[in-house]
Amino acid sequence: DGGITQSPKYLFRKEGQNVTLSCEQNLNHDAMYWYRQDPGQGLRLIYYSQIVNDFQKGDIAEGYSVSREKKESFPLTVTSAQKNPTAFYLCASKPRHSTDTQYFGPGTRLTVL
Amino acid sequence: ILNVEQSPQSLHVQEGDSTNFTCSFPSSNFYALHWYRWETAKSPEALFVMTLNGDEKKKGRISATLNTKEGYSYLYIKGSQPEDSATYLCAFGAPNAGKSTFGDGTTLTVKP
Numbered sequence: 198d199g200g201i202t203q204s205p206k207y208l209f210r211k212e213g214q215n216v217t218l219s220c221e222q223n224l225n226h227d228a229m230y231w232y233r234q235d236p237g238q239g240l241r242l243i244y245y246s247q248i249v250n251d252f253q254k255g256d257i258a259e260g261y262s263v264s265r266e267k268k269e270s271f272p273l274t275v276t277s278a279q280k281n282p283t284a285f286y287l288c289a290s291k292p293r294h295s296t297d298t299q300y301f302g303p304g305t306r307l308t309v310l
Numbered sequence: 311i312l313n314v315e316q317s318p319q320s321l322h323v324q325e326g327d328s329t330n331f332t333c334s335f336p337s338s339n340f341y342a343l344h345w346y347r348w349e350t351a352k353s354p355e356a357l358f359v360m361t362l363n364g365d366e367k368k369k370g371r372i373s374a375t376l377n378t379k380e381g382y383s384y385l386y387i388k389g390s391q392p393e394d395s396a397t398y399l400c401a402f403g404a405p406n407a408g409k410s411t412f413g414d415g416t417t418l419t420v421k422p
Contacts, residue, residue, distance in 0.1 A: 202351075223368055239316075239414035240354075240401060247408045255409065257340035286351070296342040296403065299410065 200224065201302035203288050208307045210282075218273045218305045220288035229271035229288040230299065233257060240287060246271055246279065247293075282309045311330050312336055314402045317415035324421050330386045333400030337381035342403040344410060345359040345374055345385055349396040357385075357398075390420040 201222045210216045222229065228247045232240040242255030246265040260279025265271055271290075275282045285306050289299040315333035315334045323329050335343065342361050348354040358367040363378040371388045387394055397417045 211387075230409065237319075237414075240412040242409055242411070245409050253408075256411075296359055296361055298344060298359055299346075299354075299355040299401075300354075303353050 201288060201300055203286075203302040203305050205305060206303065208271065208305055210307070212309055213277045215274055216282075216307065218286055218288075218307070220271045220273065220302060222271075222290045222300075222302075224270055224290060224300060225268070226290035227268070227293045228291050230291075231255075231261075231263065231271070231273045232268070232287045234285045234287060234288065238249050243273065243286075257309070280292055282307060288308050312402060312411040313397055314400065314411050314413040316398075316400055316416050316417060319414065320417040320419070322419045322421065325391060327390050327420075328386070328388045329390055329418065330384050331398065331418075332353050333383045333385070335383075335400075335402040335411075337379060337407070340378040340381075340402075343376055343378075343383050344401040344403065346399040346401065348397045348399060348415070354399060385416075387418070390418070392420045392422050394418060395420045 204219045210212050230245040231243040241257050246252035249268050252265050256281040262274045287304045288302040291297045292298045317332050319332045344359050345357040346354040358374045360376040365376040367374050373386045398414040399413045399415045403410045
């Protein structure tokens with residue numbers, strides 16, 4: 198089955214620890230995205246990548262880092278510098294063109310204790 | 311940061327009611343406007359992608375219109391059903407940016 202997987206579904210971490218969220222797609226899509234959702238708000242873009250070994254900051258990149266070593270994988274690290282990391286994180290991918298629809302993973306809910 | 315606004319923020323209707331909500335976006339440098347439906351405990355799913363001024367798209371009881379000159383899109387649901395309950399997101403795609411800017415969504419609740 199083609200799709201996007203994110204793991205784990207729920208993640209708990211202690212304050213001050215870095216944590217990496219996984220995102221894998223087997224849709225052969227060029228572009229991948231990380232979004233954050235907080236209660237009552239829409240999706241805010243953290244980072245995106247249009248091609249392997251290249252990525253750009255989104256609107257709220259501070260405290261996060263990413264890598265894109267393989268086309269199918271785009272892991273997100275939430276660092277200890279992120280002031281309010283507890284949130285719901287969604288990964289998405291799409292083919293090359295701007296008019297193409299994004300396909301979303303199931304999301305990871307991160308809670309920092 | 312582009313400003314994409316959706317209204318209302320939430321909407322409660324009775325089964326069988328028709329409803330509509332709005333997405334407002336910058337009217338300059340328009341490239342594409344996407345509508346997504348996000349049901350609880352599921353991933354957002356695409357409804358429509360609209361690229362031309364005056365576009366009208368329809369899928370079953372749901373339809374959408376686009377006015378790029380004034381910067382808005384309407385989503386209509388005819389005869390709402392409980393299964394239409396979801397958050398509806400619009401996303402504005404700028405040219406050559408590779409990214410979309412999402413509105414905060416309209417959460418629709420349809421009561422049986």
